[in-house]
Amino acid sequence: MKKLILMLFLIPTLLFAQNEGVKFEHGLNWTQIQEKAAKENKFIFVDCFTTWCGPCKYMSNTIFPQAKVGDFFNAKFINAKIQMDKTDKDNEEVKSWYQEADRFAKDYNVRAYPTFLIFDTKGNLVHRIVGGGEADDFIAKARKAFDPNTQYETLLAKFNADPNNLSIAKSMAQAAKDAYDQETQAKAEGIVLTSLPTDQIFTKEYIELLLSAANVVDSKAFNLIKDNQAKFDAVSEKVKANDFLSQLLIANTINTKISAKEAVDFTAIEKELAQKYPTINTEKASLEIQPRYFSYTKNYPGLRDSFNKYIAKYGSTITAGELNNMAWSIFENCDDPACLKAAAEWSKLSLEKEKETPMYLDTFANILYRLGEKEKAIKTQEKAISLLTDATQKEEYVATLQKMKKGEKTWQ
Template sequence: MKKIVLLFLFIPLLGSAQNTGTHFEHGLSLQQVKEKAKKENKYLFLDCFTTWCGPCKYMSINIFPQEKVGDFFNKNFVNVKVQFDKTKDDSEEVKSWYADVESLRKEFNVRAYPTFLIFSPQGEPVHRFVGGGEADDLIASAQKALNPETQYYTVLKKQGAGNPSPETLKELVALAEAAYDEGNASKFASAYLATQKDPYSKANLEFISQNAKNSKSKGFELMLKDPKKVDAVLGKGKANEFLASVILSENIYPQLRKPNVNIDSLIAAATAKYPTVDISKSTSLLKLQFYQRTKKWDKFQPAVLTYLKKYGTEVTAEVLNSFARTFFNNCKDPNCLATAMAWSKRSVEETQEKEPSFLDTYANLLYKMEKKEEAIAMQQKAVDLASADQKDEYQATLDQMKKGK
């Protein structure tokens, strides 16, 4: 009987523990959660996430369940988690939000995750911020949504009204960039450049390089129109470097997560769209990274060889070590291993045999090529240089080599 009484006394404590943390609504549409927020006179907080986003998972597991986070968000907001990607395992509730998600994505240009969108009790967008963080940082960022003086969209609307000065426009660009709001950042950047008598001055071109993030921006248009003029101010190849970065971010990167993607077709389409911009250097590296990620080793090796043949003198020791390590782990062909060993040797020489991880790679390749004495000597150097958290791992490899395993 005593045990039963103790159990009943413990049940309320269990219930209390389970109710801590942030409460997220379920089973309601976007319009319905807006109505709920209006009825309760609370702001609406949308946590826009994807299933593949690491910071999103961290927030869900470690931050939102905290009691102080729940106390703040439950008091001030109606909270909703909104999944922005689609998977074969999506529940009916997630599917019911597909149309709302596309509407939100289009209206607010959500491209980074997690993005947090906040609406007033009347349903008007007032604030946004991006990125995971610790509990106090999250609360501080969301707190700004409760004050008209710090609400992102409210400030943007107020300062952007009328005929803002060039300095105000630059401030608005910085504000929009901080909020990952590329649409407004591009709009205000274009408005700023329109006020400039010489958009090709060094200061303005540096401004463009930092803030023009899409092909519809005035800055992209200026760079594309006269790259020689840009290079004369910023240095040879700077215009192409900037243009290629924007082209890849718009035309190639977003497609790479799709199943059965053909990277050669993507590159060909982007090249045809912008024939005056040389994207070959960026796409050569991208192709081998893609083959590495998708484990297409038959294509990875020739892609690496092609890249190194063209750009080998520019490749860092770190990248060479990465290539060599990948070949060591996934290639059994002696010719393939010999190539990898040459890269690894170069990475070791360029760092003057002072980087233990590079020495470890080289030692493993030497051993695999049956140069055991050289391998043991090189691995001993790696052990001697290794930090405390690496030493045991490298020592274990050395011991195996000495045992002939």
């Protein structure tokens, strides 16, 4: 089936409390929160969230209620939540924080959600975390707020005061990446790459920074990798130079054409890139991105044909999840029997790679059902249900099974 989505509901209050998890302050204004932090000699942790943000909901409903997360944050911080958007359902307490929320966004440069701000006992901003995470990882990120060497805002001040200091620039580059401060990240990465000899850049110590900085076509970092592919491959454990560069070039070219509302001709694009970058082979990257492009443009016969080409040439490297996602995209959006039959083959291949996986069985059952193979679809869905342990997911699968038995549509 489609990727598992957690159905989470955001409680419409500004300040949220749990029995075992993180205890967020309720009924205090910002001045009172600062006073309480000073009195208890604690730092202040502020969750800047919006009602529409999925990761915000995940943190509130899955991470913050955990006992170990509560134990850490309740002992170390005075915790508060600030809703950064405005809705018709806001209660009076949320409304009372509207002005403060606007100030936080402006004064503390809150541009992505969730953003977590950490203040010291005197109310000075010392650290920020952008984006959620699992419990242990998030606790580790929050611990950095207590060390001046890892506090984001403290490090930023040091960097601005001495931007050519290689050690500070290196730390700043990683910290800025974690904090989603792209401007500072690019500046720090540039200083590091300019300061080091080429041979030193192609080491395990700097390879992640090089990759991060190379995400702009024809940048210094991009050209360093392009001109030193063998050195890069000798050190990189995550990706080969040609794969990284070709994917970046193909994606950048297609996005540029889409933005300019120009036609996308993959053969022409590959030819153009081969002339400009003769040391980079873009064939695989082009085949890999074509099905996603055709899905985006709702050209499902194009998706079918391009994905079949990709499977024919690189099938051994395709994951069961990729096969399942493409099959589900066809099922949800296309009633062409030829496309649905192709999706059924992809679905079967996903089950060959990962046998008896409920999610993949559900996809196969739905495709069979849309193809008119009702009895086989029902048996496949019943098998998927029998393998499930999660009650919420089982309820969803059972609902689909009932639609199949009644002859109702299982797609929108």
